[in-house]
Amino acid sequence: MNTLRFFARRTAFYLFTAWAAITINFFLPRMMKGDPIQAYLARNRGDVSPEATRSLEILFGLDSSKSLLQQYADYWGLIFSGNLGRSLSHGLAPVTEVIGTALPWTIGLVGVATILSFTIGTLVGSLIGWHRGSRADVLVPISTFFGTVPYFWMGLIAIAVFASNLGWFPASHAYGKGAAPNLSLAFVGDVLQHGILPALTIVVASLGGWILGMRNMMVTILDEDYVTVAQAKGLSSRRVLLRYAARNAVLPQIQSFALALGFIVGGTLVMELVFSYPGIGKLLLDATGAKDYPLMQGVFLIITLTVLVANILADVAYAVLDPRTRQTEA
Incomplete structure (x- = not known):
């Protein structure tokens, strides 16, 4: 009974x-200054007839003859x-x-x-936590230091050292110029080679937080x-570490990991x-600059749903690993 009540809540x-996020997703772009239809016409076709302009407004869900409430209802229907x-x-x-x-x-x-x-991490x-007070503790401040370095600075240093000077990895893009996916x-090998350097910088930048959290x-x-x-x-140290200490210490890490997984779609x-990488983050930035309402809303929607699903999975995992969670919230 407690379990059902927990999952119902x-x-x-x-x-x-989800409703609140999607509602904000609809209204926020419409509160921005500028007319996306006129911006689109200025970039592509110039002056067109009022009938063509109205057709574009209807196509993009920006029909001025409809109230915001009607457009909001239409938006839910499209979703x-x-x-x-x-x-x-x-x-x-x-x-x-485009998102795909x-x-x-x-x-x-x-x-x-x-x-x-x-x-x-x-x-x-x-x-490190198990052997607290040992020389291994020095890894905590070192990894934390790399986590405090601005990411763009770390990325530029990685490019300068490993791409420009040593020539071990490509400096940018997801695959070589002229290659077709x-x-x-x-x-595949070309993609992996291009991905090693940005992936390595992400790992180094985020490793300190995981190490410090788990150690504490x-x-x-x-x-x-x-x-x-x-x-x-008289249980073995390995069994005490894995079955008793680490199993309980990892619980807070799980929710943080779920949030990190959710924001994967948002990209870095x-x-x-x-690294001039063709991901969702750059796509969202370009859409914002172009006042591309449909693309902005689509990217926000995917990010929102991904974060929600990741949190749901974290709640389920947390409840399975720690039954006290179900009893408390129920």
């Missing part, structure tokens, strides 16, 4: 959050039908297609880098009575600009 919370509109800045291509071309690059690069950073933090081994939680957990009892029973904008 969380479901209601996330449904409300449920899977139609996110057409992009003003990409030749009237469907928004889903950038999304795999962001998920592939930032996703892999985030998972690696979380895994390495959690494992290293667990060992395909599933051949040569192209381990130090706290090791003072708990159940850990002391487990050690008094600075990384994409520094």
Whole structure:
């Protein structure tokens, strides 16, 4: 009964959050200054007839003859039908297609880098916490220092050292110039080679937070009575570390990891600009500059839903690993 009540409360919370986010997603671009239709005409065709202008307004859901409430209702209808509109800045291509071309690059690069950073940071933090007071503690300030360095500066240094001077990795883009995306081994290898340097900078920049968080939680957990009892029973250090200490210390990390996974879709904008990587972050920046309402709304919608799904999965994992969560919230 407590479990059902817990999941019912969380479901209601996330449904409300989704409604609020989508509502803000609709109204926020319309509060921005400027006319996206006129900006589009100025970039592409110049002066056109009022009838053509009105047709574009209707096409992009900006029909001035309808109230904002009517446009809002139409927007929900488009969402449920899977139609996110057409992009003003990409030749009237469907928004889903435009996002679909950038999304795999962001998920592939930032996703892999985030998972690696979380895994390495959690494992290293667990060992440092278990051997607290040892020489391994020096890794905490070192990794934290790299986390405080501005990302664009770290990226530029990485390019200067590993791309320009040593020539180990390409300096920019997701694959070589002139190459056409395909599933051949040569192209996959080219993509991996271009992705190593930006992925490495993401891992180095975010590793300190995972190490510090896990290390501090381990130090706290090791003072708990159940850990002391487990050690008094004569259990092996490995079993106490994995089954008693690390299992409980990792719980707060899980929610942070879920948020990090959710923001993978948002991409790392600075990384994409520094390395000229064709991801979602750069796509959103270009759409904002072009006042491309449909594309902006589409990207915001994907980011919002991804964050919500990641949080739902984190709640489920947290409730499974720690039954006290279900009992408290129920």
